[in-house]
Amino acid sequence: MSKILVLYYSRGGHTAQISRAIAQQIMATGNGCDVVNIHDVKDDIDWPQYDAVALGACVLYGSYHKSVFEFVERYQAQLAQMPNSFFCVNVVARNPEKRIPENNKYLQKFLSLSPWQPQDVKIIAGKVDYPSWPWYDSLMIRLIMKMTDGPTDPKAIIDYTDWDDVKCYAEHILALVKH
Numbered sequence: 502m503s504k505i506l507v508l509y510y511s512r513g514g515h516t517a518q519i520s521r522a523i524a525q526q527i528m529a530t531g532n533g534c535d536v537v538n539i540h541d542v543k544d545d546i547d548w549p550q551y552d553a554v555a556l557g558a559c560v561l562y563g564s565y566h567k568s569v570f571e572f573v574e575r576y577q578a579q580l581a582q583m584p585n586s587f588f589c590v591n592v593v594a595r596n597p598e599k600r601i602p603e604n605n606k607y608l609q610k611f612l613s614l615s616p617w618q619p620q621d622v623k624i625i626a627g628k629v630d631y632p633s634w635p636w637y638d639s640l641m642i643r644l645i646m647k648m649t650d651g652p653t654d655p656k657a658i659i660d661y662t663d664w665d666d667v668k669c670y671a672e673h674i675l676a677l678v679k680h
Contacts, residue, residue: 503552503678504533510569511538515628515660516559516590519667523555526671539572546579552678553584556619559627560591560607562641570614577617584677586621587611588670592642592651594626595661621677623670626661633658 505527511517520536527534537546539556548554558569573580589608593599602608605624612618629652631639643653652659 502532503675504550505674506546506551506554507534507536507557508539508554509536509557510540510559510566512559512561512566513630513633515630515662516557519590519625519662520557522664522667523671523674526668527675530672530675532675539568542572546576548579548582551583553674554580555586555588555674556580557588557590560589561638563607565611573615573617580617585619586623586674586677587619588623588625590625590627592627592629592661593649594624595651600624600626625667625670626663628660628662630658631655
């Protein structure tokens with residue numbers, strides 16, 4: 502039996518939801534899993550109790566929150582010492598070709614800026630939820646969507662996440678332990 506650590510940064514809650522779904526799938530296979538928001542990490546993590554780690558972060562305005570880079574800067578050695586994966590959540594991945602790592606500029610941006618180079622990466626399509634976002638986020642993202650032929654209705658709530666693929670990714674994380 503393996504124990505996996507799923508770390509995440511979430512702004513609107515969708516990456517947190519994806520992280521919990523990953524954990525549920527891992528636990529459904531009889532393995533252990535802890536899910537931790539990187540903002541809740543106050544002391545050092547007990548890294549040796551885990552067999553693998555997955556770190557997820559969402560993209561907003563084409564970038565990641567600075568706390569994601571601060572976290573990987575602080576813990577890059579620990580992240581690299583065990584099987585590891587990084588998952589990127591973004592709405593541009595609503596297009597299948599943008600789920601390919603080489604075609605996703607947001608994942609490539611992370612890899613170019615991060616001091617930690619994950620051994621494994623995954624791109625997960627995010628969620629548009631205009632009504633729950635602050636007005637300025639809603640307005641700016643609608644403008645971006647207009648330029649990229651995405652949804653612009655201010656009442657739109659569209660979850661592009663392939664939840665079956667999230668379950669497969671959870672099992673993929675477990676498979677990293679066995680290699």
